[in-house]
Each structure stands twice: as C-alpha cells, then as structure tokens.
Amino acid sequence: MSPRLRRAARNPYLILLVPALVWLVVFFLIPLGMVFLYSFQTRNPDGTIAWTFQLGNYLRLLRPLQDEFPPNYVVIILRSLWMAALTTFLCLLIGYPFAYGLARSSLRWRNTLVLLVVIPFWTNFLIRTYAWRFLLWRRGLFDTLAQGLGLGEFVLHGTPTAVVIGLVYGYLPFMILPLYITLERMDRSLIEAAYDLGASPWRAFWRVTVPLSRPGIIAGSVLVFIPSASAFVTPKLLGGAKSMMLGELVEMQFKAVRDWPFGSAAGFVLMALVLLLVALYFRAVGAEEF
C-alpha cells in the first residue's frame, strides 16, 4: 500500500463513506457498465441482445441517415445541446433577479418566497408537464385567449419553443436555489463599499455582485444544463417531430423500438457530451475556486 493509502486507511471516518459507496457500485456503476457493454452489441429481431461486439451503433448515430425516422441523429444531438444551453441561459436570466430579490427580502417574506419556489416539487413532474400541454395546445388556454382577443391562432404545442418553455419551467428552481444561497450569504458591506467608492448601483452590481455570485451561477447552470440536455418527458409531451431531443431518442429505443444496444450507445454519447461540455464550462469560468 502506498503511504497515502495507508494514511487514509487509518482515518476512521472513511467508514462513513461505505454505505454510499456500496449503493453507487451496485446500483450505478454495475448498470452503467452493462449499458456500456450493450452499446457494442446488436439486436435480435425479437429484441434480445446479440453479443457481436462492434462499433455500428456509434457509427449509426454519427452518420446522417436520410431515409429513416428520425432522419438525422446529429441534428438531434446538436438540438438537444442547443435547447439545453438556451434553457440554462433563460433560467439564469429569469432566476437571477428572483434570487436577488429573494436574498434581499425581509426574513418573513423570504420563507414564503422560497416556499413558492419549492411548491411545484410537491406535484408530479409529469402532471405539471401535462398541465402545460393544456395551456399550449390548440384550443388550450393561450390559444383561446388569443383568439378571443382577435389576435389569431396561438399554438405553441409541438414546437421547440414549447419544449424550452417546459424545460425552463421545470428546472428554474435548480437555478434559483443555488443563486439564492450565494447571494444571501454574500457580505453586504462589499456592495456598500462599492457605492462608497463611487460605483453607481448598476456598476456595483456588475463589478461586485455578479463576480461574487459566480459559484451560484456555475452550480445553477450545471444543475439546469445536465437534466435539460437529457430531458425526455418534456420534449415528448410538449414537442413534436421537429423538436425531438436525445433523451427522447434513448427512451424510444429502449421502449418502443426495443433496440437496447442502440439506445445504450445514444445514452453514452449523451453522457460523454454532457460531461465534456460541463468540463469545458468549468475550465472556462475558472471553477478551481468554486
């Protein structure tokens, strides 16, 4: 054993890690390894796995196929990442002012407002997404209102916009909460110091508040981006053929198509891309101080 390991072995607290480690190994690493193995196989006509060990599934993902539905997997991959990025950006845009107001509100208001952020979690995500469907589809609430006001048709259901709306709605709390925590514990005298030194409120915000809330921005962005990129309920319920996302494709391969090897490969590509992008993001924002 290396000296470092020997030292670690003497730390009695390490035993506290055992339950979580066992759980992760049994229920995460082993299934992940299985999926990884599947991704190199092919499918028998009855949906069982043919142990053939080849790279065909990965090549199929990268090769734009015109005659098959959905037509182009590369487009789906890029769309997923783009919609996730857009969702993250919109969550930041909407969530930051809210988190800021939350952190600056009086204690009495704060609890109520935090409750408002968390309340949606009390209802099943699927049900909430169905509710959006009723709002967005033809003769839904928005369409009816728009037509009643003589503004013409207003049907978002089936469009990428609807999917982004649903994603922003679903993951906004994951942006607000970490932002709120960093903004709330930020030393307020720093902002006063900025005013004191001649900064207008606007400049103090950009020069002091935003840089100091970076940990919250990073955490919130990662927490929103990862589930958005792999979302499948929202695009399935709110989107259409033109807004299919990678998560939806994976789900489809496992359930409807029963092509587990291809679904596994798609899942792995998704995971690899998300990890890569998050790593690039961390490097770009200098997360070593995070």
Add this chain to the structure above:
Amino acid sequence: MAERFRGDIELEGVRKAYGNVVAVDDVSLHIEAGTFFSLLGPSGCGKTTTLRLLGGFLYPDAGEIRIDGRSVVHLPPHRRDVNTVFQQYALFPHMTVAENVAFGLEMRGVPKPEIRKRVAEALEMVGLEGLEERKPAELSGGQQQRVALARALVSRPSILLLDEPLASLDLKLRKRMQEELKALQAEVGITFLYVTHDQEEAMSLSDRIAVMKDGKIQQVGTPEEIYERPRNRFVADFIGTSNFVQGRLVHRNGRQGVVELVGNYDTPRPLRSWVELEGVSPNGNLLTFSLRPERIVLLPPDTAPPKGMNRAHGRIRSRTFLGTDFQYTVRLENGLEWVVLQPNVGTFPRFERDAAVLVAWSPQDMRLLEE
C-alpha cells in the same frame, strides 16, 4: 496637504429610528475640517448609525447633514466626497490588492496611467509595495487594514469615515496601527471621523471626542477636557475610572464650598470635603462628584496632610499590582470604598492590606457632575 477648508461636517438635529428604537436622537455636532474626531460610546449608542448617515447608507428621519456647508442628505453614497473604512474592511475578495485600490479611481473615470501612478503612491503610503498582485485572503489582518485605508484614501476624499477599523486586530498590532493612523491623518490633512467603543483608543488618537449614549451626545471636547471635566456620571465612568462621591452642600464661600459626604453609615463627626463649584448654585441638594483614583494620595496615618487638601482616615481593603501602579481599595471612616491609584515609584509609600492610612485629595479634583 488637502485644501484647508474641505471636510467640514455639520449635523443639525439629526434623528434616526429603527422601528421604535431611536438610534440617533436629535444629534447636533460640528466637526471642523482636518480634525481627527472620534465618536465614542458603548455598542448600541448610535455611533455607527451616525457614521452610516454621513456615508449615505442611511437616510435621516429628521435633521440636516452638511458637508462643507452643502446639504448631503439627498445624495446617495456614490455621490458623496466621503469614503469609509469598514469594520471588517470589506475588501473585494475577487480582486487583487491593486484592483481593490484602483476601484474608486476607476469608478470616477480617472485615466488608466494616472490610476496606476496613484495606486502605487497609495500603496507606498501604507507600506504595501510589492503586494499589488495578492488577493485580500492572502494578507494578514494588518495588511488588509492598510489596503482598506489605501483604497479609501486614494481618491482623495475630504472626509474619511472609520468604523472601528482596529477592532479585529490583536493588541500589539492595534497599538502600532493607531500610531500609523494618527500619522496618516496628519499627512493627508483631511477630516477623520472615527467610531470606537475603546476609550483609550479614542483618547490617544483624537483631536476631539464626542461621547454618545442611547443615541444622544453626552459631551464633546478634547480628550483632556473630557477626562478632566466629565459632564455627567456616564462620561466620568466610561472615560477612565471614577469614584463617585455624593454630598450635601453645607457651606459656600465664592467658588469654594464644603460638602458633607454621604457615607454608608453615620460617623460621630461627619466627613467633609472642600469642593470647587463653578457657576452652579446648589441649595442643599445632593450633589454627585467624580474623583479620579490617581488624584487621591495615600499617606501614613500619622503624617500631616499637604496644605489645602481634604483628608479622611481609612484602611486598605485590597491591593493590586498593575506594573506601573498599585491599585488600592480603601475603606473610609464612614464606610465608603474608594479606588486609589498610586504610581509604582519609590517616593510613594506602599501599604499592606489592613494598614491604616490617611487619605488626601484636592478640592479641585472633586468634579461636580450633572445629574
């Protein structure tokens, strides 16, 4: 040196309340340009609120605040020619020392080359050359303090507000920073308004002191004036230590009078003291005096007391060695206990516990207090 007439502060009937707690209660104060002025008082006395009103972080409920004759009540902090050194320094943790110091100049639109020059000058002034690229977290408490000073002074404000800036430093460093602050103020020649609860600090630094309690100014004056002629019991107690002596005026002769001291029990012959009464005409009322421990002289019981001094017989109850002084507690013949400070010098006799002593004090050291 700054121009001569910048940094003059006037507060007139200023009031600020938080809910039903009145933090600053009808405070009027004139601070002349170029003074090192301290607001001194226990926590919660309103000194920090007064400072924040001047910095522009609070808006007064009533009253007028003028800097160099111009009302600043409606000016936000970033439009006031006033900079603050915050209690915990409030250095920007994401910026280097140089960026911290440059911040105020940048906000005021000073051109880049001049910023570089003035930042270098400011850091040199506080002795931090060579630390430009450090982050605040990499500095010691004393160094952070200096960065805060350089940052506040670099844009040459007419007033520097300091909110207990030395409170988180250890004693040795605090003493050294006190000297540096004093020297710095003399060098830049602007008004320093210094908030502290440490009376020693206020005394050694300030040209003038305002003692505050419960949002009200108790007394304003030079450190000497406040120590030598405390106006009331609070000031006499807060600044240094005092023996509070109560007595009834039994005789008056011009500025001199005789009071009969109130003891813990009656004695066959009441204990009397000559006192000086300036401009007060008491009529048999109970008067309270402050008598400083170092102004009392202890002598062997059989000696003749110096001429013109009051005297009483007493017994040593306790003796504490303080290094430069001995601190005694003496019980007088009427049961009063006084604290007495005698210098640790050969010419002063030393007494053991329970020794009988003659206690002597001058009439002018009996300072009449307002009730």
